[in-house]
Amino acid sequence: MAARVGLLPHAILVSSRALPTPRARVPYPLPPVPSYLRHASSSASRSCRASPRFVAVRAMASGNPYAAELAAAKKAVTLAAKLCQTVQQDIMHSGVQAKADKSPVTVADYGSQILVGFSLKMDVSSGPFSLVAEEDSDELRKDGAEEILEDITDLVNETIFDDGSYNISFTKEGILSAIDDGKSEGGPSGRHWVLDPIDGTKGFLRGDQYAIALALLDEGKVVLGVLACPNLPLSSINNINGNSSGDKVGALFSATIGCGAQVESLDGSPPQKISVCSIDNPVNASFFESYESAHSMHDLTGSIAEKLGVQAPPVRIDSQAKYGALARGDGAIYLRFPHKGYREKIWDHAAGSIVVTEAGGIVTDAAGNDLDFSKGRFLDLDTGIIATNKELMPSLLKAVQEAIKETNQAASLL
Numbered sequence: 311m312a313a314r315v316g317l318l319p320h321a322i323l324v325s326s327r328a329l330p331t332p333r334a335r336v337p338y339p340l341p342p343v344p345s346y347l348r349h350a351s352s353s354a355s356r357s358c359r360a361s362p363r364f365v366a367v368r369a370m371a372s373g374n375p376y377a378a379e380l381a382a383a384k385k386a387v388t389l390a391a392k393l394c395q396t397v398q399q400d401i402m403h404s405g406v407q408a409k410a411d412k413s414p415v416t417v418a419d420y421g422s423q424i425l426v427g428f429s430l431k432m433d434v435s436s437g438p439f440s441l442v443a444e445e446d447s448d449e450l451r452k453d454g455a456e457e458i459l460e461d462i463t464d465l466v467n468e469t470i471f472d473d474g475s476y477n478i479s480f481t482k483e484g485i486l487s488a489i490d491d492g493k494s495e496g497g498p499s500g501r502h503w504v505l506d507p508i509d510g511t512k513g514f515l516r517g518d519q520y521a522i523a524l525a526l527l528d529e530g531k532v533v534l535g536v537l538a539c540p541n542l543p544l545s546s547i548n549n550i551n552g553n554s555s556g557d558k559v560g561a562l563f564s565a566t567i568g569c570g571a572q573v574e575s576l577d578g579s580p581p582q583k584i585s586v587c588s589i590d591n592p593v594n595a596s597f598f599e600s601y602e603s604a605h606s607m608h609d610l611t612g613s614i615a616e617k618l619g620v621q622a623p624p625v626r627i628d629s630q631a632k633y634g635a636l637a638r639g640d641g642a643i644y645l646r647f648p649h650k651g652y653r654e655k656i657w658d659h660a661a662g663s664i665v666v667t668e669a670g671g672i673v674t675d676a677a678g679n680d681l682d683f684s685k686g687r688f689l690d691l692d693t694g695i696i697a698t699n700k701e702l703m704p705s706l707l708k709a710v711q712e713a714i715k716e717t718n719q720a721a722s723l724l
């Protein structure tokens with residue numbers, strides 16, 4: 311399959327498919343029908359496999375107050391994962407990833423954002439819809455982006471058609487408008503979905519780990535999170551540096567406040583409860599960090615690990631798959647220390663942090679404060695983010711603060 315690559319001023323857009331001819335759609339007229347959807351005719355018919363009513367019945371049966379939202383969230387990220395998997399396979403075959411030399415955004419980032427937002431809108435009926443998501447349509451509205459926009463439109467429509475849950479198709483204007491559904495500012499009141507359509511885009515382009523990360527904020531607190539990790543081994547990363555153990559690949563982590571955390575396969579095995587590891591001696595611990603040294607200072611994390619007495623080398627993987635792996639005990643610690651001046655975004659941590667806390671772990675900033683997701687699109691925090699189990703947290707915090715102090719002292723002598 312030939313790959314088409316378009317370079318725009320502030321983004322790298324990768325189209326990797328021999329794109330299909332749009333097929334005829336059955337009309338989808340049930341309210342609320344977003345105005346940007348294309349209708350084949352005006353005759354009414356509905357064809358969702360999981361209707362809001364069906365989801366609501368499951369919610370009442372489970373005793374989980376967010377069960378309907380959880381079911382909708384899982385369905386949304388699973389649909390988006392299908393699109394991402396298709397694109398990633400084609401990118402790998404075409405070798406396009408070598409050209410990604412700056413903050414990338416691909417057709418899959420946009421496509422995933424559209425599918426998740428759309429699927430949630432269709433399946434979650436309660437209250438106004440608010441989505442805080444990473445991507446916007448600015449680049450796609452510029453001259454020269456027409457072909458990419460057409461590719462995204464075809465990719466999204468083809469994924470919806472193949473999945474079969476919704477009989478609708480998007481117009482190009484609908485695609486732009488759907489991306490911009492993610493422009494909400496979030497905040498301390500009401501409900502807001504928080505989405506990273508592809509977290510770890512650099513990993514995605516390398517053919518490595520990435521995640522579709524979706525969370526729900528309710529009155530400023532994360533109450534639900536799902537992480538679709540299409541390339542993560544289902545049972546465990548029991549090897550250094552993200553190598554798989556050869557078992558089934560494709561994990562879907564989920565957590566709801568007060569209800570624990572689970573993992574299931576992306577293609578639908580029953581959920582299994584997960585918990586963080588019980589290691590209490592750092593000598594036996596291993597730690598996760600970003601693959602990209604631009605995203606987290608590997609020197610500082612090395613010094614923290616040394617102070618703790620950690621023997622194992624760092625496990626470097628992309629995306630919030632790190633939170634998922636930590637939550638099921640594949641490793642004991644996650645360290646993230648961005649370079650000075652970087653502001654963390656809520657979609658990079660909302661889903662992952664609740665998966666870890668509901669698995670019995672703790673996630674804080676470098677000063678030991680809880681992460682505050684109620685301040686809008688950014689996290690306002692002290693220096694870095696750390697996560698581990700309750701046993702290791704006191705010694706981890708001490709090591710972090712010592713290492714930061716030493717680094718600051720060394721910097722002041724320069």
Ligand SMILES: Nc1ncnc2c1ncn2[C@@H]1O[C@H](COP(=O)(O)O)[C@@H](OP(=O)(O)O)[C@H]1O
Pocket residue numbers: 444506508509510511512513600601602604605606627628629630648649652655658
């Ligand atoms: N200079 C920087 N420092 C820290 N994080 C950064 C960064 N530049 C980008 N990021 C964030 O790091 C995320 C990936 O994290 P990780 O290293 O754990 O894979 C990116 O998410 P996206 O890939 O969604 O853009 C992006 O939000």
Ligand SMILES: [Mg+2]
Pocket residue numbers: 414444511
């Ligand atoms: Mg990005």
Ligand SMILES: [Mg+2]
Pocket residue numbers: 506508509510657658
């Ligand atoms: Mg991200």
Ligand SMILES: [Mg+2]
Pocket residue numbers: 419444506507508509510511
């Ligand atoms: Mg992203």
